[in-house]
Amino acid sequence: MCLAIPVLIKSIEDKEAEAEIGGITRRISLWLTPEAKVGDYVLVHTGYAINILDQGQAEETLALLREIAEAEEAG
Amino acid sequence: MKYISEFRRSELAEGLISHIQHSSKTPARFMEFCGGHTVTIFRYGIRQVLPETIEMVSGPGCPICVTANADLDKAIALAQIPGVIIATFGDMLKVPGSRSSLEKAKAEGAEVYTVYSTMDALKAAADNPDKPVVFLGIGFETTAPTVAASILQAGEQGIKNYYVLSLHKLCPPVIRALLDAGEVELQGLVCPGHVSTIIGSHPWEFIANEYGIPCVVSGFEPLDILQCVDMLVGQVEKGQSKVEIAYRRGVRPEGNRQALKLMEQVFEPAPARWRGIGEVADSGLKLRDKYKSFDAEANFTIEPGPVVEPAGCICGEILRGVKTPADCPLFGKTCLPESPVGPCMVSTEGSCSAYYLYGEGLGG
Structure with missing residues (x-):
């Protein structure tokens, strides 16, 4: 029910945007994320962007997980 | 970065599983509050790869599941009022109330529209100006701001036949109620990811501080869950209890201020009935007086009849x-x-x- 998926914003018109996920375009509302820009990935829940995904944080998380995996492999 | 495949990589999962297996010594029961987490845990077989020290239990984080029969009956009774159009997320259709379901009411002639978003419900109202359109406001803090936005949008666009039956529920108060009941002992809580996208991580601090239970906010990909469990194990083994975020790309400690602002503008806390748990103070949301003209409860005479619970069902x-x-x-x-x-x-x-x-x- 609280499902939200990452989509890429392609264009913005007033408080709505065209967003793309896996080649499919759909219209989403930016009422909850008025600061969203074209090129941002946002989390979309029931047609509303609820957050702009933070690329820096995503990369940091993945780097941390790689460190854990490498340390485990090294034993 | 597409934010999906990166968080499903098996070599990173293997690293986390190995780390969890090495570091977990103390038996611990973790609750995943959110039904979305339960689905990820089952889909990726996560229970099977965790060490025997760790037990995962599912919590009440499924808005449809926790909707009490009395409230389902209200929604069905509204659908049975001639001329009323009900707009609802599809999951609600089959849920049995005391005597019927929205699906049965629809088969008997009620107008029930399945919508993906409140935007579709608003469009239905604009397209049917002579009929009231009632959106069933089911959902936690993730969904409530989208419903608040739809009410504000209806106001802006002068749509006067749009109503909301607010059955929204808030997560932190019900977790307190569960912990106070003392029936289930937990050593860690997997905090809901997209609820936290809206409310942030601060509202979970009472669980760590007052109840001494480690809390980690998790995302919904398999690596998110494994990282969350790894962090919970880390806290358990160090004897800590604090709130951490494993889902940093999607959750900020302060949440989404715009969404919180709209939610607070339109709704105020109210008592809510939870299936199996009962009434919990301040765990629901009702429309503020200013938005009464959009409130289905205030604008329709709803006569749901006496509540009957399904015999033998242990959902509660x-x-x-x-x-x-x-x-x-x-x-x-x-x-x-x-x-x-x-x-x-x-x-x-x-x-x-x-x-x-x-x-x-x-x-x-």
Whole structure:
């Protein structure tokens, strides 16, 4: 029910945007994320962007997980 | 960065699993509050790769499952009023109330529209100006701001035939109620990811501080869950209890201020009825007086009749984390996805549905 998926914003018109996920375009509302820009990935829940995904944080998380995996492999 | 495939990589999962297996020494029971997490855990077989020290239990984080029969009956009674159009998320259709369901009401002539978003419900109202359109406001803090936005939008666009039956529920108060009831002992809480996208991580601090239970906010990909469990194990082994975020790309400690602002503008806290848990103070949301003209409760005479609970169904105990679907005499026998007795078998995020789909607890 609280499902939200990452989509890429392609264009913005007033408080709505065209967003793309896996080649499919759909219209989403930016009422909850008025600061969203074209090129941002946002989390979309029931047609509303609820957050702009933070690329820096995503990369940091993945780097941390790689460190854990490498340390485990090294034993 | 597409934010999906990166968080499903098996070599990183293997690293986390190995780390969890090495570091977990103390037996610990973790509750995943959110039904979405339950689905990820089953879909990726995460229970099977965790060490024996760790037990995962599902919590009440499925909005459809926790909607009380009295409230389902209200929604069905509204649908039965001639001329009223009900707009609802599809998951609600099959949920049985005391005597009927929205699906049955629809078969008997009620106008029930399945929508993906409140934007579709607003469009239905604009397209049918002579009929009231009632949106069933089911959902936690993730969904409530989208419903608040739709009410503000209806106001802006002068749509006067749009109403909301607010059955929204808030997560932190019900977790307090569960912990105070003392039926389930937890050593860690997997905090809901997208609820936290809206409310942030601060509202969970009372759980760590007052109840001494480690809390980690998790995302919904398999690596998110494994990282969350790894962090919970880390806290357990160090004897800590604090709130951490494993889902940093999607959750900020302060949440989404714009969403919180709209939610607070339109709604105020109110008591809410939870299936299996009962009434919990300040765990629901009602429309503020200023927005009364959009409130279905204030604008319709709703006569749902007496509440009847399904005989033998233990959804309530499952939602409290006290029992599992395998403990239910109806599970997989008379209660099946195509003919559900209780809501936990209806919603794709319900524990019974997840257990059934992934073959857990079916015996044989």
